[in-house]
Amino acid sequence: MKKKWYSFLLIVVFIMVGLVGCGTVGGDDESVNKEKGSASGDTVTIAHEMGETKVPANPKKIVALEFSYVDALAALGISPIGIADDDDESRIIAPIQDKIGEYTSVGTRKQPSMEIISSLQPDLIIADLQRHKDVYEQLSDIAPTIVLNSLAADYEQILDDFQKISIAVGEEEKGQEVLEAHKKRIEEIKSEVPADEVRVVLPGVVTPDGFFAHNMDSYTGSLLESIGLKNAIQDGSDRYNKINLEQVVEFNPDVLFLMQAGEKTVIDEWAQNPLWENVSAVKNDSVYTVDRDTWSRFRGLISSEAILEEAVQQLYGK
Structure with missing residues (x-):
């Protein structure tokens, strides 16, 4: 009788262990899913x-x-x-x-x-x-x-x-798809920039109080550089520099992209100064006023494409 009783107990124990084991596996999967964030509430x-x-x-x-x-x-x-x-x-x-x-x-x-x-x-x-x-x-x-x-x-x-x-x-998977499409679009825009382009560009925010130049490490500067448009300021000590007219003349950009803040800016004052006419961009009629929100404030995939499309259109009529 005792042997039969022990045998019965062993069978019950094995069944319980099996059930607990199955439950544990399910529990581990759920824990992993929570870490990965794959289910609602995780x-x-x-x-x-x-x-x-x-x-x-x-x-x-x-x-x-x-x-x-x-x-x-x-x-x-x-x-x-x-x-x-x-x-x-x-x-x-x-x-x-x-x-x-x-x-x-x-x-x-x-x-x-x-x-x-x-x-x-x-x-x-x-x-x-x-x-x-x-x-x-x-x-x-x-x-x-x-x-x-x-x-x-x-x-x-x-x-x-x-x-x-x-x-x-x-949205990691969708994010990868969007990013790949963005990079493809940037390459398309880049292909519209002539391989022999040597002009240097200078984007900057212009306000009534000053000219805030964006160097090659700034968002807008690095974006333009990504398609082969070299920034006039290659000094990386400060991405956003408040510079005066004499410094603009010294950097002497071939192209100016002015992100205008307000109806009147420092450019209205500078335009009365003979030094302004010494800037290559002014001489070559390559001064472009662009939207500050798009070119400076948004800093994203959608705005990046808009910036580069406008830059290429302004420079090459494409």
């Missing part, structure tokens, strides 16, 4: 400029505190619920307005409203290192927050951060 860990943050695998309500993040989301077919648009919806450039539709303004990029952001109950906030590192903890108390380096980024950094954003919003 999270994915994103490394960023301020550390690591667990964000929902597929966040639906996203607040973007820089225009480059709006560009990235629009390229992925995602509409943010909140945007730091500097309290001016006209700053959202047309090709992106068409993709994102309505949103709530959360104030300026420099000082976004914590109250408005909180009221939106976001799943994810995307912030900028230079502008928002001091309020990172406040933002993180509202929702999972990742911090990227938009304001000080060059073109390559913008591409890298686009990939990071695509992972954070659960």
Whole structure:
């Protein structure tokens, strides 16, 4: 009897172990899926400029505190619920307005409203290192927050951060497809620049108070260099330089792309100075006024293509 009883117990134990083993395997798979963020309610860990943050695998309500993040989301077919648009919806450039539709303004990029952001109950906030590192903890108390380096980024950094954003919003595969299509388009535009192009270009923001030149390491400068348009300022010590008329004459760009802020700028004053006529770009009638929002503020895939298309059209009529 005892032997039969022990045999019965052993059979029961083996069955229970088998069932527990099956359950454990299923549990491990679920744990892995959560780490990868493959199911609703799961999270994915994103490394960023301020550390690591667990964000929902597929966040639906996203607040973007820089225009480059709006560009990235629009390229992925995602509409943010909140945007730091500097309290001016006209700053959202047309090709992106068409993709994102309505949103709530959360104030300026420099000082976004914590109250408005909180009221939106976001799943994810995307912030900028230079502008928002001091309020990172406040933002993180509202929702999972990742911090990227938009304001000080060059073109390559913008591409890298686009990939990071695509992972954070659960669109890594689509992000790769969008990025490949973007790179193909950039190569097409690059092919329109003559191989023997030797002119140097200088993009800069012009305001009533000054000329802020963008060097070869700036976003716009590095973007133009990516298709073979050499920047007049090859000194990498400061990406954004406030320079005077004498320095413009010294750098002597063959082409000027002026991102104009306001109806009257320092250029109106300089135009009365004989030195202005000594700049090659002025002599050659190669001074182009371009949209500041597109050329300076947005810094993304959509705006990059728009910038280069305009540059090539201006320079070569293509």
